[in-house]
Amino acid sequence: MLEDPSAILTSTPEPLMDPFGRRIEYLRVSVTDRCDFRCVYCMSEDMTFLPKRDLLTLEELDRLCSAFVDRGVKKLRITGGEPLVRRDIMTLFGSLSRHLANGALDELTVTTNGSMLTRYAEQLAGYGIRRINVSLDTLDADKFRTITRWGDFGKVLAGIDAAREAGLKVKINTVALKGVNEDEIETLIEWAHGLGMDLTLIEVMPLGEIETQRVDQFLPLSQVRARLQERYTLTDLDYRTGGPARYVRISETGGRLGFITPMTHNFCESCNRVRVTCTGQLYMCLGQEDSADLRAPLRMSEANDRLNEVIEAAIARKPRGHDFVIDRRRNRPAVGRHMSVTGG
Ligand code: SAM
Ligand code: SF4
Numbered sequence: 001m002l003e004d005p006s007a008i009l010t011s012t013p014e015p016l017m018d019p020f021g022r023r024i025e026y027l028r029v030s031v032t033d034r035c036d037f038r039c040v041y042c043m044s045e046d047m048t049f050l051p052k053r054d055l056l057t058l059e060e061l062d063r064l065c066s067a068f069v070d071r072g073v074k075k076l077r078i079t080g081g082e083p084l085v086r087r088d089i090m091t092l093f094g095s096l097s098r099h100l101a102n103g104a105l106d107e108l109t110v111t112t113n114g115s116m117l118t119r120y121a122e123q124l125a126g127y128g129i130r131r132i133n134v135s136l137d138t139l140d141a142d143k144f145r146t147i148t149r150w151g152d153f154g155k156v157l158a159g160i161d162a163a164r165e166a167g168l169k170v171k172i173n174t175v176a177l178k179g180v181n182e183d184e185i186e187t188l189i190e191w192a193h194g195l196g197m198d199l200t201l202i203e204v205m206p207l208g209e210i211e212t213q214r215v216d217q218f219l220p221l222s223q224v225r226a227r228l229q230e231r232y233t234l235t236d237l238d239y240r241t242g243g244p245a246r247y248v249r250i251s252e253t254g255g256r257l258g259f260i261t262p263m264t265h266n267f268c269e270s271c272n273r274v275r276v277t278c279t280g281q282l283y284m285c286l287g288q289e290d291s292a293d294l295r296a297p298l299r300m301s302e303a304n305d306r307l308n309e310v311i312e313a314a315i316a317r318k319p320r321g322h323d324f325v326i327d328r329r330r331n332r333p334a335v336g337r338h339m340s341v342t343g344g
Contacts, residue, residue: 015072016311018284018318026242026273027068028077031061031089033278035082037113038149039137041175041204041217045149056280058092060298064276067304067311069099074106075242081278084116090123097127107242111135111173115152117159121166131169131241133200134160138181139191147180164195171198171241171258178219185224186231193255200245200258205287221261228257242272262287268321274314282311284318 016024034049035042056064065076076096083089099105110124111133124132136156138144144153163170172192176182185201192199201224204217228234233251240247245258268285275283280295292314297306 013071013308016068016315018315020318020320022270022272022318023072024068024272024274024315024318025073026075026077027065027073028079028273028275029061029065030080030276030278031056031078031083031092032081032086034085035080035113036085036115037082037151039113039151039175040147040149041177050279055278056295056298058088058095060280060295061092062095063304064280064294064298064307065096066099067307069104071308071311075109076105076107077109077111079111082113082115083110084112084120090120090127093124093127093129100128107131109133112159113148113151114156114159114163118155118162121159121162121168124163125166125168129168131171132163133171133173134163135173135175136160136188137174137177138184139187140184143181143184147177164197169197171200173200173202175202175204176219176221176224177204177217180217182219182224185228189228189250189255189257190253193250193253196255198247198256198258200260202260203263205262218263220263221259225259244271244273271318271321274318282314284314285321287321288319290317290319 018024032055037043038045038047065073069076076099078089078092080086093108093110096105096108100108108127108129109131110129112135114134114136117132117134134156137147141153144151144156160170172188174181174185174188176185181188189199201221203219203221204214206214225234228250232253234248234257235251237247237249237256239256243260244262245260247256247258249255250257271285275286276294277283280293280298281291282294283291292310294307294310297310300306
């Protein structure tokens, strides 16, 4: 006879909660710092990438993501650098898809520059991915080359087509760049909405050293919105995708437009997100330096006890928010790491 029946009950681990009562349900994981593009606001032309041994292996990435899923993460976004250039990356999507199948995870998704989608879209759909974000800042092939330095516009458009054909819902992410694509925002909206895709505009954030001054790139979305309102009827929506975007419906196109405004309107108060870099550093806030190393506990033992302790201690330090500033006097990035390191 059993001595104490409660002793054999495996207790469900507590969900992760930060000091401000925000439940951590959204994890973004960067699987590589490398990329086949060199977007001017994201990377410098001549980037030094990490040695391969510093990166988490695909097995370690699976273990790490699964540890977060066990602690209540419901949405997992794979990003980078360019996630789809990592060798054998489909193995990771394949193994993580078990969490979708058993209902632990609500959504597994990816942010990509689109260059590899002709190759991978169908497989992604097969693994249960329903929606993806594709970053595209212009519909002008020459401008595309100027912004991405190395990108192939035709390949990205073909990738978007392949994704839609595979049944993936595509959302377009566009970084609003002063004097570069600001005259194209309406064209991008009409193109995306014409194909049934949402479009989200993003303000440039001061992350990492690049060649240009941030202040020369920064276009406040409050200005873009005011301009759009002269032409379109915008209605605020309650619609949320778990991320920081705030959406409006444009009556004339019938489509949804999102605004991510870390600079002009701080989006921190409802932040339920944390990020892990490709080397296993956990960042509790995109705009702060504090981080916790998860690679050491992952490599130290096959059991997750130490890993869980480090994660808990880190979440207990999640700050209220960031304090990004872009101006001429402060010509230094808010944080030294590029977006491609922390993962967009
Ligand atoms: N390579 C993939 C892509 O471009 O979608 C995923 C990684 S990328 C770092 C993720 C997103 O971050 C992209 O939409 C990109 O435009 C955005 N991004 C990169 N650097 C940024 C910055 N300094 N400010 C705002 N957004 C940035
Ligand atoms: Fe690469 Fe994405 Fe950064 Fe562009 S934004 S350089 S595609 S990681």
